Amino acid sequence: MKKAIGDNMISKEWGFGRGLELIKRAGYDGVELWLGDMPWFQMSTSDTDVRELGRSVESAGLVVSNVSTGLHWGSPLSARDPAVRARAARIVERQIETAALLGTDAVLVVAGLVTEEVPYNEVYQRCVEALKPLGDTAKRAGVRIGCENCNAEQRFLMSPREFWQFLNDVNHPAVGIHLDVGNIHDNGFAEQWIEMLGPRITRIHVKDVLRHRGRCGDQSVYTNLLLGDNNWPAIRAALTKVGYDGWLVAEMEARYRYAPDQQFFDTAQAMDRLITGRL
Amino acid sequence: MHVTRRQFLECTAAAVPLRWRLGGPPLPVTARRDKVILDLGVNCSLRESVSGYAAVLGAAALRTDMSSMQPPDVLIVPAVVEIPSRAIQAMIACLDSGGLVILESGAGFASAADFSRHRTLLREALEVHVEPLVDLWSQSGGSAIPYIDFTWPCKVKIRDFSRVVPLTGEAGEIIAQVNGLPAALRRRSDRGTLIVLGSPLGPVLWTGDHEARQWLRVVIEATPGWG
Secondary structure: OEEEEEHHHOOOOOHHHHHHHHHHHOOOOEEEEEEOOEOOEOOOOOHHHHHHHHHHHHHOOOEEEEEEEOHHHOOOOOOOOHHHHHHHHHHHHHHHHHHHHHOOOEEEEOOOOOOOOOOHHHHHHHHHHHHHHHHHHHHHHOOEEEEEOOHHHHOOOOOHHHHHHHHHHHOOOOEEEEEEOOOOHHHOOHHHHHHHHHHHEEEEEEOEEOHHHOOOOOOOOEEOOOOOOOOHHHHHHHHHHHOOOOEEEEOOOOOOOOOOHHHHHHHHHHHHHHHHOOO | OOOOHHHHHHHHHHHHHHHHHHHOOOOOOOOOOOEEEEOOHHHEOOHHHHHHHHHHHOHHHEEOOOOOOOOOOEEEEEEEOOOOHHHHHHHHHHHHOOOEEEEEEOHHHOOHHHHHHHHHHHHHHHOOEEOOOEEHHHHHOOOOOOOEEEOOOOOEEEOOOOEEOOEEOOOOOEEEEEOOEEEEEEEEEOOEEEEEEOOOOHHHHHOOOHHHHHHHHHHHHHOOOOO
């Protein structure tokens, strides 16, 4: 397995170049690029400039692990307004285009967002419908769409069985799951998600979770790797069971009050322990 | 496309001879004929609405062109914003033959200019008056789900679609309300019945909502003239 971390961990004051140097120095193999989250990678960034980002990554001795985005929280594929849905689909298309330009084969999509106003059944149906043609686009580009399990935040596809059925309904070889082992909280066990969805996993986000904080407090439920309640030996064993040998991508909250660069090193070391099974 | 009153009258006048030419005199209103979902293509603002009606009535009911067929018993026109003249012609022919027309407004998310045209078109072509759009969720402040409360032909609550096109009707014409706003009307038109939905039902049918499907089935059974 290879390890990456998101460019959204890079402080804007550091800039992309210095951030890549830090990522390399901390021992990562790659970087996850977040479309729309960072000033250097926006929807308006031209193909030429995207290629330039790719060259910067390569010059730093890294590769792009995948293209993610947080833009679908504001423009979900499941929106009632057709104009918003069209915008959401365009975001996925741009992710696919840029993934191809950057030499990676995976994109992360937050597929749907259940709200009080837009109920579950609508979200489910719209996502299934939207992902079929997007899957075709992805396949043509040699890319796979990984729908992230955002569980509690999305209020959608809360169990591995549900996610499995959802992917069956989409029924497209280019659409799978970008599994986040830190998003499952107390609704289940990450290792069971890995077992059930193994071959359909496009990438894995890693972070740890403090279950006792629940979702209602004012403190984050997330924490650094190995500090929370995820059963990392069980996760590692499940990864071996299903033969997952792809990217592990750290998705951390930048919480170091001092020496924020240290979080990159600590996370990389924890990921090494997970990869090598020294747990 | 804007339809002037003159264009509208020309097109409705053409409808009667067309019907006679194709099928002779109008069929007796008790004879069972077809149910049609008229898919207006680019003039349908919510594709899922078409899918919703097709899920209930069957895909065989879908038509994109009615020029070569007799007026059906039931004609559903989902999620319209612009209404092409051929669709108006089909609706008038259906009403004239004693049928039921369900016209669903799809203007909830239309731009101001499109909504204005939609409003004018409904008024001029069908004498249906609509009020400015209302965003139900900003109005309710999220304190409760703004269900569409249908009172005819059965009492059911159906999920809203975020925005409603309020309708103005005569006494007894309003068959559904949401947050006190008239959301659907039923109007007898000579021999036929026109139902206008200011909040789309199709997407709710598409999700499999039991009450929405029940309402549609009961409407089709309850409206006299066919079946």
